[in-house]
Amino acid sequence: MGQVLFVVWRESVEALLVVGILYAWLSHGDDSARRGLPYLWVGVGAGLLAAVALGAALVGFSEFLSGDAADYFQTGMVLIACVLIVQMVLWMKRHGRTLKRDMERSLQAHTRDGNGWGIAVLVALAIAREGSETVIFLYGLGFGQSGAVKGTDVIAIVLGFGLALFTFYLLQLGGRIFSWRQFFRVTEIMLLLLAAGLLQTGVDKLIDKEILPLGITQVWNTSALLDDSSTVGSLVAALTGYRAHPSLTNLVAYLLYWLFVGWLVRRASRVPAAAASRAV
Numbered sequence: 001m002g003q004v005l006f007v008v009w010r011e012s013v014e015a016l017l018v019v020g021i022l023y024a025w026l027s028h029g030d031d032s033a034r035r036g037l038p039y040l041w042v043g044v045g046a047g048l049l050a051a052v053a054l055g056a057a058l059v060g061f062s063e064f065l066s067g068d069a070a071d072y073f074q075t076g077m078v079l080i081a082c083v084l085i086v087q088m089v090l091w092m093k094r095h096g097r098t099l100k101r102d103m104e105r106s107l108q109a110h111t112r113d114g115n116g117w118g119i120a121v122l123v124a125l126a127i128a129r130e131g132s133e134t135v136i137f138l139y140g141l142g143f144g145q146s147g148a149v150k151g152t153d154v155i156a157i158v159l160g161f162g163l164a165l166f167t168f169y170l171l172q173l174g175g176r177i178f179s180w181r182q183f184f185r186v187t188e189i190m191l192l193l194l195a196a197g198l199l200q201t202g203v204d205k206l207i208d209k210e211i212l213p214l215g216i217t218q219v220w221n222t223s224a225l226l227d228d229s230s231t232v233g234s235l236v237a238a239l240t241g242y243r244a245h246p247s248l249t250n251l252v253a254y255l256l257y258w259l260f261v262g263w264l265v266r267r268a269s270r271v272p273a274a275a276a277s278r279a280v
Contacts, residue, residue, distance in 0.1 A: 003194065003238050004153050007137045008160030009167070010187050014092075015130040016168040019044060022123060036119045043123025050124070051131025058139050068209075075205040078198050081140025084133055085195040086261055089188045093268035140198055141238070192265075196241035196257055203253045215248030 019040075026036045058077075065073055138153075171183060206212040221244060228237040228244040236242050243250055 003141045003197075003235075004138060004156035005160040005163070006190065006194070006239070007134060007141065008157050009163045010191065011130050011134040011137070012161050012164030013167050013171075013183070013187075015127055016164060018126045018130070019123070020168065020172070022119075026119075039117060039120040040123055043120035044127055046120065046124040047127025047129075047131055050128040051135055054132050055135040055139075058135065071205065071209065075202055075209070077136065078140045078205065079202040081137045082195045082198040082202065084136055085191050085198070086264070088133060089191055090264055090268045092184060092188065093265065190239070192261060193240045194238075195261075196254060197238050198241075199253060199257050200237075200241040200243065200250060203250055207247065207249060212249055215252070217247055218245045219248055219251055221245040 022040055023037070026034060026040060062070065062073065167183070203212060207214055223244040226236065226242070226244060227233045228242060233242070233244065237244075241254055246254075
């Protein structure tokens with residue numbers, strides 16, 4: 001439940017940020033800009049419908065799979081979710097500073113041309129992107145893989161979206177509590193930890209299927225300190241990739257993940273800095 005709540009919270013805040021930027025620009029613009037407001041909400045609705053349709057398709061598709069086919073599909077979705085989370089963090093690293101300016105330029109071009117449906121498409125694509133990522137992340141975490149949705153997961157979604165609305169409100173206060181930059185910096189780390197947890201889940205599944213070798217069965221055992229099968233330990237394991245008694249393959253995969261992701265993050269961080277220096 002904690003993983004579902006976190007994913008919905010983080011992705012909803014990002015979607016609200018996009019809608020907030022577009023709404024502020026349109027509502028405070030001239031008459032031609034304000035005429036684009038209805039198209040904004042059309043785009044939001046279309047994007048949400050696209051995300052819901054993807055979720056229904058995934059849950060429906062999983063019902064037709066059984067045995068090894070279902071296991072392979074779920075393993076693939078776990079690893080895809082891991083890759084998409086890392087990709088999203090890198091994308092925000094590269095484009096976070098210019099996101100507001102780029103979206104406002106696109107809106108300005110559409111309102112200047114009187115293309116309200118262009119605004120709707122722009123918003124729909126932005127919301128569908130966030131929504132589809134959320135759907136894949138949740139499915140990778142096990143949401144709906146059995147063909148049914150648990151009541152606790154529904155509660156987690158509602159709480160996550162409510163928390164996102166509250167977070168967005170706090171961030172709109174002008175940084176008096178905490179800034180957008182601080183929020184994204186902290187949640188980027190949490191997302192990378194979550195991706196590491198998904199990678200470990202995928203590695204476990206591949207080991208079970210004998211696709212990856214096990215290596216040393218148990219390198220150490222820290223169950224006395226934190227058992228990853230306990231309530232708290234299982235949550236820590238899911239959110240960080242922690243294993244109380246990891247195999248050698250788990251450790252190698254975890255180490256390679258952080259080495260590779262660390263290199264990608266440093267590379268992505270240099271790109272906005274270089275662009276800013278060229279602009280100056």
